[in-house]
Amino acid sequence: MSDTEHQAPGNERSPRGIQSVEVGGQLLIALAAQGRPMALKDLAREAGMAPAKAHPYLVSFIKLGLVEQEGGRYGLGPLSLQLGLISLQQYDPVRLATPRIEELAVALGHTVAIAVWGNRGPTIVRVAEAPSPVHISMRHGTVMSLAGTASGRLFAAHLPRERVLAALAMEAGAEGRTASKLDKAFEALLAQVREIGLASSRDGVVPGVSALAAPVFDDQSRIVLSLTAIGPSAAVDLDSNGPVARRLMEAGRDISRQLGWR
Structure with a gap:
């Protein structure tokens, strides 16, 4: 040779x-x-x-x-x-992330979903069911609350302010309210999300259900999707330094790098 x-x-x-x-x-x-x-x-x-x-x-x-x-x-x-x-x-973020959520669901024992920003806000587009007997049902097309869910808070922390306010106004439309600014508590929450790199929710929209979400960024450092682990509140570890957080963040960084993020 x-x-x-x-x-x-x-x-x-x-x-x-x-x-x-x-x-x-x-x-x-x-x-x-x-x-x-x-x-x-x-x-x-x-x-x-x-x-x-x-x-x-x-x-x-x-x-x-x-x-x-x-x-x-x-x-x-x-x-x-x-x-x-x-x-x-050639890289499609959702295509790249789909096999990763299947792996994460098995490794973490929780349902793991992909959410992207749709015309009504954060929208579930892929779901990998947990292998455990306890399942958290998530449907494709579900629009997540900006303020009350981990996926929503993650997008709200990284999207331009005007888009967040518009989505909040849309959420409040049924009650005739409009969103002109973020309240101080929500501002502080979003600042914390940006600082630690994760968003969480405990007993938010659905009592007894909690979630932890990590971002995926593109080559312009724009958020393109969230990787969200969802499960019973008694079972989901929301510690930002815990194993669920580490695995989600690792997967998010890997996919982001494939998309050109540095």
Whole structure:
């Protein structure tokens, strides 16, 4: 086998790769991870190779448009940016999140739902039922209260104020009320949600039911959906440092990174 092709030892079925491509690819990975142009010595160090070894790879990447050089620093080139934009266009947040909520439901033992912002507010679009005997019924298309649910509070904390006020006014429409501003208690609650990165509700809209929600952001740091664990109040751990919170936040960050969030 040539020095430019390699196969995983002990695994004859592993597909062959081009070793030199994988080695040079570490430079692109380092640039993407740092998110800024870098000097040759710094870039080489981050990629785990000597500058003299890194330089020929960079020359080839520049020719392809994957890397560009300016003022002695190397950054991602126009082809890298174009590939990134195309990749983002191919990612659908709900499609990415759906298998994750199935995993979370099994791992946490609670129903886990995906909510997106619809024309009437946070709306449930996917539900993974808990494997436990106690089920919390959630229907697709259910619109969640902004003030009374974890999903609603999460969106309210991250959406522009005018959209939140409009949704609150719509919620209050049946009673003839309008929303012109957020009350101080709700403002403080939303500030806390932004600070800890999670929203929760205990015995809110439905007595005996509690929930914890984590956000998913896109490449512009805009909230695109919530991952919400729902269950009996006696069983759901709402501690922001607890295992449910950690698993939700980890999943939310993973999906956000796939969407280009940094």
